[in-house]
Every structure is written in C-alpha cells, then in structure tokens.
Amino acid sequence: MIKVNIKVKRDKFDVAIHETFSNGITGIFGHSGSGKTTLLNSICGLVHPDKGEIIIQGKKVYCSKEKINVPVQKRNIGYVFQEGRLFPHMTVEKNLHYGLKKNGANQLGFDEVVEMLNLKHLLQSKPKNISGGERQRTALGRSLLSSPELLLLDEPFSAVDTKLRSQIIPFLLKIHKTTNIPLLVVSHDLPDLLKLSNKLCIVSDGKCIGHNDYYKLLKDKSINGILSNNSFVNSIDMKVSKVKPEEGLTVLSHSNSGNSIKVKCERSRATYQVGQNLKIFINADDIALSTNKLEGITIQNQLEGIITDVIEKDNITLCMVDVGFNLIVEITRESLKRMNIDKGSTVCCLFKSVAIDVAG
Amino acid sequence: MSDIIGFNTAEVQAIILSLKVAVYCSVISLPIALVLGYKMARYSFYGKPIVEGIIHLPLVMPPVTTGYLLLLLLGSNSAIGQWLYQAFGIKLAFTFPAAVIASVVVSFPLIVRSIRTSMEMVDPGLEDASRILGAGKLKTFFKVTIPLAAPGIISGTILAFARSLGEFGATITFAGNIAGETQTLPLAIYAYMQIPGQEGTTMRLVVVSVVISFIAMAFSEWFIKRRKQA
Numbered sequence: 390m391i392k393v394n395i396k397v398k399r400d401k402f403d404v405a406i407h408e409t410f411s412n413g414i415t416g417i418f419g420h421s422g423s424g425k426t427t428l429l430n431s432i433c434g435l436v437h438p439d440k441g442e443i444i445i446q447g448k449k450v451y452c453s454k455e456k457i458n459v460p461v462q463k464r465n466i467g468y469v470f471q472e473g474r475l476f477p478h479m480t481v482e483k484n485l486h487y488g489l490k491k492n493g494a495n496q497l498g499f500d501e502v503v504e505m506l507n508l509k510h511l512l513q514s515k516p517k518n519i520s521g522g523e524r525q526r527t528a529l530g531r532s533l534l535s536s537p538e539l540l541l542l543d544e545p546f547s548a549v550d551t552k553l554r555s556q557i558i559p560f561l562l563k564i565h566k567t568t569n570i571p572l573l574v575v576s577h578d579l580p581d582l583l584k585l586s587n588k589l590c591i592v593s594d595g596k597c598i599g600h601n602d603y604y605k606l607l608k609d610k611s612i613n614g615i616l617s618n619n620s621f622v623n624s625i626d627m628k629v630s631k632v633k634p635e636e637g638l639t640v641l642s643h644s645n646s647g648n649s650i651k652v653k654c655e656r657s658r659a660t661y662q663v664g665q666n667l668k669i670f671i672n673a674d675d676i677a678l679s680t681n682k683l684e685g686i687t688i689q690n691q692l693e694g695i696i697t698d699v700i701e702k703d704n705i706t707l708c709m710v711d712v713g714f715n716l717i718v719e720i721t722r723e724s725l726k727r728m729n730i731d732k733g734s735t736v737c738c739l740f741k742s743v744a745i746d747v748a749g
Numbered sequence: 750m751s752d753i754i755g756f757n758t759a760e761v762q763a764i765i766l767s768l769k770v771a772v773y774c775s776v777i778s779l780p781i782a783l784v785l786g787y788k789m790a791r792y793s794f795y796g797k798p799i800v801e802g803i804i805h806l807p808l809v810m811p812p813v814t815t816g817y818l819l820l821l822l823l824g825s826n827s828a829i830g831q832w833l834y835q836a837f838g839i840k841l842a843f844t845f846p847a848a849v850i851a852s853v854v855v856s857f858p859l860i861v862r863s864i865r866t867s868m869e870m871v872d873p874g875l876e877d878a879s880r881i882l883g884a885g886k887l888k889t890f891f892k893v894t895i896p897l898a899a900p901g902i903i904s905g906t907i908l909a910f911a912r913s914l915g916e917f918g919a920t921i922t923f924a925g926n927i928a929g930e931t932q933t934l935p936l937a938i939y940a941y942m943q944i945p946g947q948e949g950t951t952m953r954l955v956v957v958s959v960v961i962s963f964i965a966m967a968f969s970e971w972f973i974k975r976r977k978q979a
Contacts (some may be wrong), residue, residue: 396937433881435881460880462881462884463883464881466881468878468881470874472874474872474874474877476879476880476893478896486884487879487892488882488884531882532881532882534880535881535883541829
C-alpha cells in the first residue's frame with residue numbers, strides 16, 4: 390500500500406493529492422501538465438512536497454510534521470522515465486548492473502531479468518545503438534534489479550513507436566505477475582493504460598478527481614468527459630481452456646462467468662497452453678450489438694448479456710453489457726434508437742477473433 | 750649533466766621546472782575545479798556572482814597585477830605570510846611553491862570554466878536516475894557526472910597545463926626569476942634574450958616550448974576524438 394497525502398506548490402496550481410494506492414497496477418491518467426509527474430516525483434523524493442506525508446509499504450518516507458524526508462537513494466523505488474534515461478557511457482550490461490544490490494536480497498537475479506525482458510543480445514551494446522523499445526526494456530530491467538518495493542513508470546509508452554508500444558505491455562504484466570511489486574503507471578494514453586489495469590486514478594489540475602475501477606468511473610458524469618476523448622478498450626483477464634491449432638483457434642474462458650471467447654490463434658501464439666492466464670483487449674468500437682444470436686455469419690464470438698447502463702456523452706454512446714464480465718460497446722445513438730434497446734435489454738455482443746489483442 | 754642533446758644544465762633545469770610547475774598546477778587545480786565547477790553548474794547559492802567574479806578575475810587582470818596581489822596576500826610581510834613563517838617556518842614568496850601558486854591562480858578560471866560548461870551539458874535527469882537506483886551523491890558524481898563531463902574535464906586540465914607553461918607575469922612578480930628554483934621556460938627565454946650572444950639558446954628554448962604545447966594540445970584532441978568514437 391502506498392499512502393500519499395501531499396501538497397506541492399506549483400506556478401499554475403497546487404498539486405494536492407490524498408490517495409491510497411493498492412498493491413496492484415494503478416494507472417494514473419490525466420492530461421499533460423495535470424500534476425501526474427509531480428505526484429511520482431514526490432513519491433520517489435525528487436520533489437519535496439510543501440506539506441503532507443508519504444508512506445510506502447508501511448514505511449514513512451516523508452512527513453512534513455515529523456520532519457522526515459528519506460533521501461531519494463534510500464527510498465528503494467524503481468522509476469522508469471519517459472526517455473529511459475540510460476547512462477549513455479555504459480553498455481546495456483553495465484546499466485543493468487548499476488543499481489544491483491550487493492547484499493543478495495534481490496527478488497530477481499540478473500539472468501532472470503535479462504531472460505524475462507529479452508535483453509541478452511543487447512548486453513554489449515551502447516544505449517545509442519539500440520531501439521526505443523529496447524531502451525525502455527533496459528530501463529525497466531535496470532529498475533527491477535535495484536530490488537524496488539514500488540515501481541513508478543512515467544509515460545513508458547510515449548518514447549516508443551505506436552507499433553512497438555503494445556510490446557512493452559506484456560513485459561509490464563509479466564513483471565507484475567512475477568514480482569508482485571506495486572506499479573504506478575502515469576500516462577495520457579488511456580487505451581495503453583487500460584491494457585495494464587482497470588484501476589485508474591484520474592488527475593486533473595493537481596487534484597485526484599476519481600480513483601476507481603474504469604467501468605465505475607465511466608458512470609461518473611463528472612469524470613467521463615475526460616475519459617470520453619479517448620477510444621475505449623475492454624481489458625479482460627482470461628484463461629486458456631482449449632487449444633486447437635488445426636482450426637487456428639484458441640478458446641479462452643473467463644474465470645467468473647465460464648463464458649468462452651474464441652480467439653484466432655496466430656503463429657506466434659501457438660505456444661498457448663491450457664490453463665494459462667492471459668489478458669485480452671477488445672476496442673469498444675470493434676464490438677457490434679444484435680438483438681439475438683446470428684446464424685450463418687463468420688463471426689464466432691457472440692456473447693449474450695444484459696445492458697446494465699447506457700452512457701451518452703457528446704456524440705458517443707456507450708453500452709455497458711454484462712456478459713458474465715463487463716463489456717463496453719461503442720455504438721451510434723441512431724443504432725440505439727433503431728434497435729430500440731436500452732438499459733435492461735438482452736443483447737448479443739459480436740466481435741471477430743482478429744479484433745482481440747492478447748498480452749501474455 | 751652538462752649537455753643533453755645540446756642543452757646546458759640551466760636550460761634543462763628550466764624545462765624540467767616548467768613541466769614540474771605545470772604538472773603540480775594541473776594536479777592541484779583539478780580536484781578544486783571539479784568541485785567548484787559542479788557547484789557552479791548545479792546550484793545557485795548566495796553570493797554566486799561574487800565567487801564567479803573572483804575566480805574569473807585572473808583571466809582579465811594583467812598577470813603582473815595578480816602576482817603583485819599574491820605578494821601582498823602571501824608575501825613575508827603579509828599577515829598570512831608571517832603566520833606561515835612563525836607557525837611552520839614556511840616562506841612562500843620567491844620559492845618553487847610560489848611559482849606553482851601563481852600558475853594555479855592564473856590558470857584556474859580556464860579549468861573551472863571548461864569543467865563547468867561540460868557539467869552543465871550533463872543531463873541532471875541522469876543524476877536523478879542514478880540516485881533513484883540507490884547511488885549516493887558521491888557515487889553519482891564519480892560514476893555518472895565525471896565520465897559524461899570527461900571531454901571538458903580533460904580539455905580544461907590541458908588548458909590549465911598549457912597556461913601554466915606560458916605563465917610569466919604573475920610568476921616573475923610573486924616567485925621571482927631564480928634559476929633552478931622558479932625560473933620556468935618563459936622566464937629563462939626572457940633572461941637569455943637579455944644576454945647578447947645567447948640567441949641560439951633562446952631559440953632552442955622557444956622550440957621546446959612550442960613542442961610541449963603542441964603535444965599537450967594533440968593529446969587533448971586525441972582524447973576527445975577517442976571519446977566521441979566510443
């Protein structure tokens with residue numbers, strides 16, 4: 390648990406945040422200049438708040454009243470910066486070794502991290518000779534090897550091409566699964582954040598205006614304006630229940646509902662094993678609604694559910710459908726009227742297998 | 750040690766003394782300039798412009814003035830000079846250490862300036878990253894700041910070395926022109942110029958002076974080039 394109650398004076402506005410972050414992955418979302426980075430910098434000690442206290446895993450690292458201010462290097466926090474900030478005069482290997490604790494208290498060994506982040510072939514390279522994604526992975530590895538109790542990531546996707554962005558997400562999920570270190574991820578890119586976690590903390594003008602599950606935040610009228618400028622992504626935890634390479638399909642099931650989603654199995658994913666946990670992402674506008682199941686159609690995923698909420702904001706209409714798990718479906722207002730559906734209606738959510746993106 | 754490649758004892762003494770003063774000067778200036786350059790590059794503190802002014806003063810002041818001020822400050826009649834003599838039996842003015850002190854003071858602005866500029870170019874974000882990874886300020890300074898500022902540090906040191914080789918005014922005022930003790934190359938060249946019939950000696954020393962300066966500059970260039978390739 391990370392408890393933050395701080396006030397930092399800034400030119401335009403004061404950053405005043407009073408939140409408790411749980412041990413999972415929390416996405417911190419907000420526009421540029423909203424105070425997200427100030428929050429991270431205060432937690433790690435690069436910025437000294439004017440008032441307040443910060444407690445990380447029960448340890449008080451900052452308290453203005455008690456005059457406690459643990460120096461940056463003793464806070465035991467991993468921080469992955471937007472630009473990676475690798476030391477340009479050192480090889481990847483030396484960068485990784487930089488923060489390595491010598492007392493052997495490492496949760497992950499050097500070889501393990503190199504293996505997990507696929508860095509082996511880069512060890513002897515200098516940072517300037519590797520790609521943005523590789524630099525970001527090296528920075529992640531370097532932070533992990535310093536055995537942090539908390540990992541902060543500031544816009545970890547923005548220095549990487551859009552194409553490569555999705556590549557860093559599986560690594561982050563894998564890190565969290567292996568080490569159980571809490572992750573605070575700052576980004577102004579909602580779809581990328583949602584791929585990591587549904588737990589969001591929304592920061593605007595230095596204040597936290599919402600800290601909850603994404604689906605619940607969407608219903609909050611005071612907040613959904615900030616969220617609706619982005620495309621919506623469904624992020625769902627699934628388990629592999631059947632692998633059928635001969636049919637080019639992998640069948641996934643959701644742990645709570647038993648609802649199964651059929652996923653087209655691509656070559657790279659032929660290694661799926663029954664029982665394996667996966668996170669899948671489906672864009673809200675890749676899902677279609679029908680009033681009943683359709684025969685004679687190539688779309689294999691047809692999930693029946695009940696509309697639990699209809700959110701209308703500007704030109705967008707979002708339907709929350711409970712198919713055993715929550716699905717957000719983006720449709721036009723015209724469709725809503727034409728099909729005569731509303732809260733409580735039973736609908737079928739249709740989406741092609743290829744619309745599903747999977748992170749291991 | 751009469752004649753080494755045509756140099757007489759006094760000439761050899763002047764060459765060795767010059768190199769010795771320049772080496773001492775660089776070695777003494779470097780650590781002070783590293784700390785001061787870093788402070789100037791990274792921190793703003795009360796009275797910073799005054800400190801800057803004092804450091805840079807010898808760059809614009811006539812060296813003879815610098816030497817004279819040193820004589821007033823550290824000479825036998827000054828408070829510090831008297832205290833040094835009474836407490837430790839040390840006399841500074843007109844000795845070898847005086848030649849080194851004169852060189853340090855005159856070349857100091859050059860080395861500080863060069864180090865400060867190169868440290869300003871080191872991204873403070875990298876120092877932050879180092880500290881977050883658990884390194885203290887000292888480890889960060891030696892492992893991140895210094896290696897990244899190395900080209901400026903090397904060229905600054907060589908600049909100080911070269912400036913020390915060419916130092917004349919402050920040295921002759923504060924340290925005198927004593928053969929074997931404070932008579933460096935420029936002072937020896939000046940002394941031989943005054944003596945009729947010593948044109949050959951003067952020329953030889955001038956050539957040596959040019960060669961040493963050239964080697965120092967070439968080394969600096971070579972080092973910077975090597976760093977760029979790495």
